Amino acid sequence: MTIKEIIKILPYESPFHFVDGLSAISDDGVTGHYTFKETEFFYAGHFKENPITPGVILTECMAQIGLVCLGIYLMRAELSDDFKPQIALTSSQVDFFLPVFPGEKVSVISEKEVFRFNKLKCKVKLFNEKNELICRGTISGMLKPNTHD
Amino acid sequence: MKKEELIAKLKTIVQPYIQDEEAFKNLTEETTFVGDLKINSANLVDVILDVEDEFDIRIENDEMERMLSVKAAMEIVTSKIAKE
Numbered sequence: 001m002t003i004k005e006i007i008k009i010l011p012y013e014s015p016f017h018f019v020d021g022l023s024a025i026s027d028d029g030v031t032g033h034y035t036f037k038e039t040e041f042f043y044a045g046h047f048k049e050n051p052i053t054p055g056v057i058l059t060e061c062m063a064q065i066g067l068v069c070l071g072i073y074l075m076r077a078e079l080s081d082d083f084k085p086q087i088a089l090t091s092s093q094v095d096f097f098l099p100v101f102p103g104e105k106v107s108v109i110s111e112k113e114v115f116r117f118n119k120l121k122c123k124v125k126l127f128n129e130k131n132e133l134i135c136r137g138t139i140s141g142m143l144k145p146n147t148h149d
Numbered sequence: 150m151k152k153e154e155l156i157a158k159l160k161t162i163v164q165p166y167i168q169d170e171e172a173f174k175n176l177t178e179e180t181t182f183v184g185d186l187k188i189n190s191a192n193l194v195d196v197i198l199d200v201e202d203e204f205d206i207r208i209e210n211d212e213m214e215r216m217l218s219v220k221a222a223m224e225i226v227t228s229k230i231a232k233e
Contacts, residue, residue: 118190142194
């Protein structure tokens with residue numbers, strides 16, 4: 001399964017699509033990136049006249065790259081024309097160290113901890129362009145191929 | 150392993166994941182994980198993984214699907230321990 005195919009299958013759309021590309025993927029983990037555009041919708045309100053990327057959005061970016069992209073790859077054997085991944089975030093524990101400003105590019109590195117009985121749990125880190133750690137944590141979700149029935 | 154001992158161990162394992170305190174307090178063999186204890190699907194996987202660690206066994210997909218109640222969990226664990 002190619003990186004292009006994974007990104008095409010992602011069930012997200014602007015303004016809630018936080019994956020630009022993946023640079024590596026394997027059964028053990030994934031590395032990907034996203035650049036926060038200055039026009040992202042949340043900068044209008046977070047914060048008043050002081051745009052900073054919300055932690056929940058950083059968590060979402062980590063989950064979309066680290067959990068969902070990896071999950072699609074791990075489920076590739078079950079891929080079919082009807083394949084639509086069914087996804088639910090089930091837990092996240094994230095510590096934040098540095099802010100991310102409009103226009104910054106971030107990289108996500110995710111390592112698989114467990115993938116069993118449709119539950120994927122990953123250790124995920126997010127870095128800025130200077131390779132400084134922005135945030136890190138553990139994110140879990142349930143992933144199932146959803147054939148139309 | 151005695152039945153009471155097994156139930157006590159299972160009780161300790163499920164405790165962090167339960168939502169329904171009342172059902173947990175009154176836990177019996179007939180108690181179901183999702184219906185009664187209101188454990189979510191992701192935490193049910195955690196229960197299974199913790200059961201594997203506690204009893205040093207490996208649970209397969211079909212067994213996971215059958216493991217809906219305390220009773221079913223006890224049966225699966227008991228049969229696995231016997232095989233070791």
